Structures are given as structure tokens and as C-alpha cells.
Amino acid sequence: MKFKIAVLPGDGIGPEVTAQAIKCLEAVGETFNHQFTFEEAPVGAIAIDQTGDPLPEATLELCKNSDAVLFGAIGDPKYDNDPSAPVRPEQGLLKLRKELGLYTNIRPVKAFPSLIDRSPLRPERIKGTDFTIYRELTGGIYFGEKKLNKEGTVASDLCEYSEAEIERIAHQAFKAARNRRKKLTLIDKANVLETSRLWRKVVTKISESYPEVALDFLFVDNAAMQMILNPSQFDVILTENMFGDIISDEGSVIGGSIGLLASASTGDKHALFEPIHGSFPQAKGLNIANPIASILSAVMLLEHLGLKDEAMALDCAVEIAIKKNIVTPDLQPESKFGTTEVGDQIAELLAINGEDICVN
Numbered sequence: 254m255k256f257k258i259a260v261l262p263g264d265g266i267g268p269e270v271t272a273q274a275i276k277c278l279e280a281v282g283e284t285f286n287h288q289f290t291f292e293e294a295p296v297g298a299i300a301i302d303q304t305g306d307p308l309p310e311a312t313l314e315l316c317k318n319s320d321a322v323l324f325g326a327i328g329d330p331k332y333d334n335d336p337s338a339p340v341r342p343e344q345g346l347l348k349l350r351k352e353l354g355l356y357t358n359i360r361p362v363k364a365f366p367s368l369i370d371r372s373p374l375r376p377e378r379i380k381g382t383d384f385t386i387y388r389e390l391t392g393g394i395y396f397g398e399k400k401l402n403k404e405g406t407v408a409s410d411l412c413e414y415s416e417a418e419i420e421r422i423a424h425q426a427f428k429a430a431r432n433r434r435k436k437l438t439l440i441d442k443a444n445v446l447e448t449s450r451l452w453r454k455v456v457t458k459i460s461e462s463y464p465e466v467a468l469d470f471l472f473v474d475n476a477a478m479q480m481i482l483n484p485s486q487f488d489v490i491l492t493e494n495m496f497g498d499i500i501s502d503e504g505s506v507i508g509g510s511i512g513l514l515a516s517a518s519t520g521d522k523h524a525l526f527e528p529i530h531g532s533f534p535q536a537k538g539l540n541i542a543n544p545i546a547s548i549l550s551a552v553m554l555l556e557h558l559g560l561k562d563e564a565m566a567l568d569c570a571v572e573i574a575i576k577k578n579i580v581t582p583d584l585q586p587e588s589k590f591g592t593t594e595v596g597d598q599i600a601e602l603l604a605i606n607g608e609d610i611c612v613n
């Protein structure tokens with residue numbers, strides 16, 4: 254089959270890790286006889302440098318006309334400490350999510366058995382951890398009205414949610430839970446926030462349509478603690494935009510490196526796949542960034558395209574590479590494998606073993 258993939262490498266280590274995901278998708282194409290065409294476009298700080306706009310119209314058009322979007326990372330230190338910057342790289346990603354209608358952000362978190370000793374948490378705590386965060390991605394405080402008074406002394410960001418916005422992602426999360434261990438935890442701050450109380454009401458109502466799924470609730474402060482104390486209790490976590498942003502970085506600690514966590518952002522029409530990590534500017538050009546989060550995002554991309562065997566094969570190739578200690582220095586300080594070497598090895602494992610890779 255033929256697929257057109259829009260590639261938005263972005264800033265910092267984005268281009269380096271995305272190149273490895275493309276390498277692996279090309280290996281999948283050859284092994285399974287598919288034709289992927291990759292078309293690149295700028296986003297983020299690099300797009301501001303080139304065009305003045307963090308999401309140029311042509312980039313958005315390309316994404317709209319592709320079967321899927323493979324995204325790298327955005328962000329540049331020159332904007333981070335400049336509160337008065339008129340345009341910021343992050344605006345590119347936020348606008349892209351909104352314009353493509355990507356309201357469901359799926360972030361799987363698991364402890365790879367062969368990396369269990371690399372986690373800063375004790376092995377017995379994290380053993381068996383395997384949960385997925387469903388983060389609402391186009392609403393809440395990220396997108397509410399922002400204000401700053403004339404004097405620049407008082408600021409506000411509005412957090413707003415409608416019933417419809419909560420319903421559509423809740424259905425996605427319940428369906429996922431139904432196919433997993435049948436537990437859904439809504440994370441909120443319903444003891445304080447009106448929006449959280451609306452989430453509880455809507456999600457409780459929707460749970461009636463999914464009687465096989467057990468629903469429970471946690472306040473976000475307690476959830477942050479529970480994720481470290483006993484992460485294997487979670488199956489599917491459903492939460493609003495900002496809480497999801499924060500707890501997914503926290504979740505990345507469990508597996509030993511944020512460089513392992515992939516994500517899919519989906520809506521009714523489009524889908525985008527990106528590592529959850531940022532642009533890690535300190536590592537740019539050093540060939541040390543972990544490409545696995547990007548490669549696992551490509552696994553999610555394959556699943557989205559309906560290529561299940563292909564997705565499983567690439568997932569197995571990653572798992573074998575990790576087992577063989579073919580990992581970047583974030584997981585193995587003395588490692589001789591850099592970003593490109595890990596990408597090469599995973600693509601090669603897939604090409605050599607073909608469809609049989611998962612039995613090895």
C-alpha cells in the first residue's frame with residue numbers, strides 16, 4: 254500500500270530522532286512491501302527563523318493532505334527566558350493540534366523488563382507497570398483566554414471545558430480500557446475546580462455505557478504521588494490538558510528515560526505522532542539523543558494506518574535492541590551507540606528478521 258507521511262522534524266534533537274523513525278519506516282516498507290513517501294516541512298523555532306511563523310500555512314496544508322504526521326520536537330532556549338517574545342515555537346504545535354482537531358493524546362507508559370534497573374525507582378515498585386494516559390489536547394487552560402493588564406502586573410489564563418469536549422475523549426478512553434485491563438482512572442482536582450466537577454459528572458454518565466470498565470477518581474496531587482508509590486495500579490488514565498502534560502513527564506521517570514515515551518494525537522480526521530520529550534537543545538548535533546521515543550511513535554503511526562503486523566514487528570525490533578543493550582547514553586552511560594547507530598540497528602533487526610521478528 255501507499256502512504257504519504259508529513260514529516261515535521263522541528264528544533265533541537267527533533268531532526269536527528271525523526272530521521273531514525275523514518276529509517277525504520279523505510280525498513281518496514283521494504284520488508285512488508287509498502288511505499289511510504291515522506292514530505293518535510295518546517296515548524297517551531299526553525300520555521301520562525303525561515304518565515305516568521307511557527308506554523309507556516311504550507312506546513313499546515315501538507316499535514317492536512319497526508320495520511321499521518323510524524324513530528325519531532327520544538328522549542329529553543331532563545332525564547333524560554335524571553336517573556337515578551339511576540340511569537341514562540343510552542344504556538345506552532347498548539348495551533349497544529351487545534352487546526353487538525355487532535356483532541357485525544359495517547360501516551361503509553363511501561364517499564365521495560367530489561368531496563369528495570371535503570372529506573373530511579375526501585376524495581377519492585379515499578380515491576381509490571383503498563384498504563385496509558387489519555388490527555389485532552391485541544392482545550393482547557395492551554396487554549397482559554399489569556400490576559401495581561403496594561404501595567405503588566407496582573408495576568409490570567411482561563412480554563413474552560415464544554416461537555417462535548419469531555420465526552421469525545423472520554424469515549425476514546427473507555428474504549429481503550431475495554432480492550433485492556435478494564436480500569437479507568439479520571440485524574441482531576443474536583444475538590445477545587447469547577448471544570449473538574451464537570452469532568453466527573455460527564456465521565457460518570459458516560460461510564461454507564463461501558464459497564465465492564467471500572468471507573469475511579471483521583472485528585473491530581475494524590476495521583477502524582479500514587480504514580481511513584483504504586484504505578485502498576487493504573488490501566489487507563491483520563492485527564493485534562495495541563496494535568497496530562499505534567500503527569501506524563503512524571504510517568505516517563507518510571508521507564509528510566511523520557512527518551513522512551515511515544516505519543517499519538519488523534520482526532521476525527523487527522524493523526525500526529527511524536528515523542529513526548531522536548532527539543533533537548535543541549536544535545537543537538539551530538540548524536541546522543543535517544544531515538545526510541547520517535548521510533549515507538551512510528552509504531553503507533555503504523556497501528557493508526559491499520560498496519561498491525563508491521564507495527565508489532567517494529568515494536569519487537571525495539572524490544573530486542575533494548576534487550577541487547579543497543580541503547581543511547583541516557584540509558585547506558587558508557588554506551589558506544591549513538592542516535593544513528595540505535596536507529597541503524599533497529600532498522601537492521603527488522604530487515605533481517607522480517608515478519609518473523611516477534612518469535613525471536
Ligand code: IPM
Binds near residue numbers: 343346498529
Ligand atoms: C508536550 C509539550 C507541549 C505541551 C509544549 C511543547 C507546548 O510539553 O507535548 O507535552 O505542553 O503540550
Ligand code: MN
Binds near residue numbers: 498499502529
Ligand atoms: Mn509536556
